[in-house]
């Protein structure tokens with residue numbers, strides 16, 4: 191089978207996220223880059239599906255040329271092919287992003303054959319637009335469900351054709367979808383437990399030929415004006431004490447809050 | 452003209468987030484000088500009409516298509532797009548939940564219009580201006596929107612639910628929609644119930660553990676205190692990454708957002724991605740060896756010390 195994973199390169203902030211002076215982006219000085227944990231799990235899922243069913247996995251990213259690093263990371267854990275749509279920016283709006291990704295998938299599929307499963311992260315770590323996967327899937331005419339935390343692929347589901355069972359977490363369990371393949375899912379962290387690259391994987395990733403594409407997709411209707419840090423309530427922290435001697439003060443607090451009698 | 456609110460429900464159980472969406476829509480509608488109307492999808496969902504009226508919807512449009520007995524994103528998104536065609540609302544609003552965002556993404560894709568997810572505030576003008584959530588709540592984005600029919604979801608807790616108007620009854624209008632042929636492919640086929648009762652999202656007390664807990668076994672001291680308080684154990688991503696707890700226990704941007712009366716954060720440094728999942732807690736008590744840890748600085752209360760000394764001492768006398 192053929193599996194595609196879409197990932198987005200983002201800065202990896204620490205305890206605080208700083209904004210550049212012009213308010214246009216996260217100040218990434220001294221920061222490394224990463225992708226959303228949702229997408230790390232998506233890559234792992236693709237590798238597992240290929241291990242179980244055979245075939246080929248492909249990673250696709252849209253962003254700046256530096257997203258080459260995320261393609262190579264994907265290869266280091268076992269993804270076989272990579273396409274980078276060089277947008278020269280990390281800031282394309284959701285409609286433009288979806289349209290560029292759709293075009294890119296069409297040309298990959300023309301060359302290599304259709305994808306049985308396309309995997310997206312539930313939402314990107316930074317802009318969190320919650321829509322690129324759905325837009326791409328609709329444009330390509332494939333069913334898509336988001337917020338998925340469990341999958342099982344059945345390539346010969348009794349006469350129904352290949353089916354992907356997708357599970358979404360609810361307050362008390364799961365709801366289950368049965369998607370006819372080819373299909374798409376948006377996954378959440380926890381669906382898999384990403385492996386670390388092996389030495390062999392790292393070496394192989396250096397040799398990966400990342401296919402760089404460009405796009406003439408036009409901007410959509412949503413425009414970023416600037417970023418702000420949300421106001422935080424600043425409260426003095428009341429120090430209840432040090433070590434085990436603080437226990438009585440904690441119990442007082444629990445009583446005060448009505449959490450014990 | 453109206454602001455049309457897509458009501459989220461699960462087999463006719465109203466989702467609380469829908470009330471926030473109605474409250475948010477009331478503000479948008481007031482700016483535009485139009486009414487709030489609700490869209491109820493599903494044959495039996497009409498039972499929710501009066502509740503929608505009590506929360507500000509003047510008219511309820513009911514989609515009673517027999518194939519819509521359960522949820523499916525394509526079916527719901529298709530119904531919204533079709534309703535938009537018939538009703539020509541000034542804007543479409545839903546809650547910024549898994550389902551709300553998914554349905555609006557489907558509808559926006561179908562209508563070929565922008566969709567702005569997780570808004571905190573909106574100013575209506577020729578180009579609408581909105582404040583929306585980025586980085587799971589760590590940052591806000593000021594955005595501008597050029598659209599003939601703004602479609603937006605409401606970030607969790609962005610609007611305060613208004614007191615319901617007692618005795619309100621809705622004007623219900625049945626709405627015929629055309630659903631996409633593909634709709635059946637994404638309908639819910641089954642449900643699996645794993646646990647009833649307290650969940651991380653609804654627990655009154657959450658005892659959270661981070662890297663400072665050191666091992667899976669280390670969580671016993673957290674479990675012991677949680678049990679005494681009728682609470683539940685949560686954790687940071689450092690913990691799930693180490694395989695000490697399942698991901699279902701993770702609090703944060705890519706885990707669960709909690710809102711307990713008290714969050715006791717033990718051995719958690721308070722990285723921004725963890726904080727955004729914990730900040731809706733009414734009170735936070737940090738237990739940490741490092742008085743300068745972000746969690747300690749931001750918490751309402753703190754105990755400075757080793758969690759393996761502090762927690763058993765508390766549990767002993769509760």
Ligand SMILES: Cc1cc2nc3c(=O)[nH]c(=O)nc-3n(C[C@H](O)[C@H](O)[C@H](O)COP(=O)(O)OP(=O)(O)OC[C@H]3O[C@@H](n4cnc5c(N)ncnc54)[C@H](O)[C@@H]3O)c2cc1C
Pocket residue numbers: 202203204224225226227315660661662663664686687688689690701702703704705706707717718719720721722723724725728738739740741744756757758759
């Ligand atoms: C896109 C993205 C999404 C993310 N999503 C999430 C998320 O959903 N949830 C999440 O939690 N993280 C998330 N993270 C990761 C986050 O940035 C942090 O890495 C993580 O929260 C750190 O976990 P921690 O506080 O347990 O560990 P650390 O940062 O290592 O902190 C350990 C703390 O324990 C204290 N300590 C050590 N020993 C003891 C002891 N014996 N007694 C008391 N205190 C002790 C230390 O002083 C320290 O403060 C995300 C990251 C990214 C990039």
